[in-house]
Amino acid sequence: MNYLDELNEPQRSAVLHKDGPIMIIAGAGSGKTKVLTTRITHLMAAHKIDSFNILALTFTNKAAAEMKERVERVLGNTEARNLYIGTFHSVFARILRAEAPKLGYPSNFTIYDTDDAKSVVKAVINELALDDKQYKPNVVYNRISSAKNSLIGPAEYMNDWALQQEDARANRSAIGQIYDAYAKRCFKNGAMDFDDLLFKMYLLLRNFPEALSKYQRKFRYIMIDEYQDTNTAQYEIIKLLGAMHENVCVVGDDAQSIYSFRGATIENILQFQKDYEEVKLVKLEQNYRSTKNILHVANEIIANNKGQIEKKLFTDNDEGEKINLVRTMTDNDEGKMVADTIQEQKLRNHYYNKDFAILYRTNAQSRSFEEALRRMGIAYRIYGGMSFYMRKEVKDFIAYLRLVVNPNDEEALKRIINFPARGIGKTTVDKAILFANESNLSMWNIISNASRYGYKAGTLESLDNFVTMIKMFQSELTKKNAYDLAVIVGKSTNIVKELFNDKTTEGLARYENVQELLNSIKEFTETPMNEEDGEVGDKGLGAYLQQITLLTDADDDKGQNPDVVKLMTIHAAKGLEFPVVFVGGLEETLFPNAMSINTREELEEERRLFYVAITRAKQRLWLSFANARYRFGQLQQNDPSRFLEEISENYLDRSYAGGAIKSSGGMGNALDRISRAFGENSYKQQATNYKKERPAYTTPLSRPQVKEHIPSVDFVASDTSNLQAGQKVEHQKFGFGEVIKMEGAAHNPIATVQFELNGEKKIMLNYAKLRIIDPTVE
């Protein structure tokens, strides 16, 4: 049991606590995952608790996978496979799938992602003949979502006086009606949205005592990660599940609560102690992650929030360096500064790409970082934003698969009934939807009996062909695995062929995405699963679809280059750590965000977010802000973030001008003077606020003027040993061009290239990277 030796005192007491409720307040970097995994291990190894009886819920698949892996490693056997470790959503989806009939749902129900759900909301709003300017689908969806997260159903919503008042004041009193129609539509479609996975789980446990007792008996030990981010629905479910054994262990940090917009409430932490007679409380306050400087600044920031659970984070780690604070002129300069600095740090301190993370408040900020990194040839990966499964071509393909599994899935049907174009247009579809609503049948039901509904002969034929095709797929459902069936779908619908024939760059990318999708389906069918007795642990399409919607692109790193700089929002970075962290965009209106400065609660959440960002860093931390940045396509001036003023000056190093150019008197100043002369505002700002400050970081002028060229996404250096005159090439900086002549010795070949943007250049092939565009020369 030597795993216990690696723990400090409070950690060990948390692990050794076996029965009864326990709450662990775990500061940033205090080893909370270690405690959770060790506790699971200990329950199994020392107390002989059956792995089937342990439930651990996390917020991300990644966290779940990591926990499982760590338990497995310590245990040294495959017992960990039987643990129920997963996200709230995926674990509940799995349970709901088994129990769906109780709720009147088919067990192959579809899971609607946010896009699908909003589209249903929109359709419902139109059908109710409401104005979508007044009832913006986004707004309505958010209200429905938060109602569900508070366990308020349509009927309760319409009877809730406060909610009705609120909606009436906003001139949106029909939201309850929309909610009702939306819920009914989802039910008819055999679909649940993300929030339903929680809401229906709650209803299952509340309304079906035998189901409740079944899962209460099964989950003798329950562990909850990131407890500060649970919402009412999650809280009530945990309470129900844990009521029999009361072996509930929650781990959280009130200082890192950043999901209140999703209904999370810190109240759950305070409430937890009141729910049980005696709750053991453990505080983990030793930080093993960051330097003293970084931790000090983090503590300093968070101290500005009122009403926290008292704790004092400390570390035995080194002092470390001061925190770098860099001002740049624009968001593009900020990107360049970060890229330059990464380059420099790699050389100076021997970091790899994977040691760096660039964090930001909003997804839109990734652009300038991305461009700068690409220009410097630094490998990177953006997490979040548009995920793979949200891309149009991928969603279209998946819509076919969804329809095959669940023909009542109207969203899927609408998506592909005329894709690729097969002469079933808007009029036809609208008519079908109308019939469907009138008769309370599914749209699929209408079109598969189209002859009864008075369609014209031509339309009827198109519909029949479509229905026949889908039915053909369905007949293969039980005979073929997910991959084989997907291949048939791809072939019969012509999707793959059509994309293949599209030779534009985007078309190529789309084709590759669909291929990647097929690969992932193949991988799914070939990977053995750890399904439990009796459950539908099959390799069919239904099983595949069930998991896919709950994946985010942060979850699959497989097959990707592991040595990359990581870019993500601060929200997405929660729970992660990196040797070197850049936090960009520390400006008023951006961070804190303009949407979140109206109440103390909102502002404090922004501050916690900043706290989370800082505490991701292990060794070095850069904070940056730009005088001006593009927003909505327009240059916008911003003041530096108020949070920066909360850091004491002696922990900051403002001298850092970024990358190779430490400019205290050279280029930067000159450029600064120029920009002052140009922009009155920036001048004023500098004169008032930044007298003492270093010049803003700007791109050095010393390099020859090169017309901007952003390398292609797929830029890879080609083998140029046989390069010949006449071939077309791409250079990372100079852009596209044609080789005019070859010269130089064999060991040092030189190509003269005529570039479209930058004229004739001599390129030494031993050093330059060229991508050959057409390898064949006539």
Next chain:
DNA sequence: GATTATATGGTTTTT
């Protein structure tokens, strides 16, 4: 009914 041109409006964060 399909394809193309123009308008509009939206960025906070996510399972």
Next chain:
DNA sequence: CCATATAATC
């Protein structure tokens, strides 16, 4: 700036 929605045209 970008993506999607609507209008205009074939």
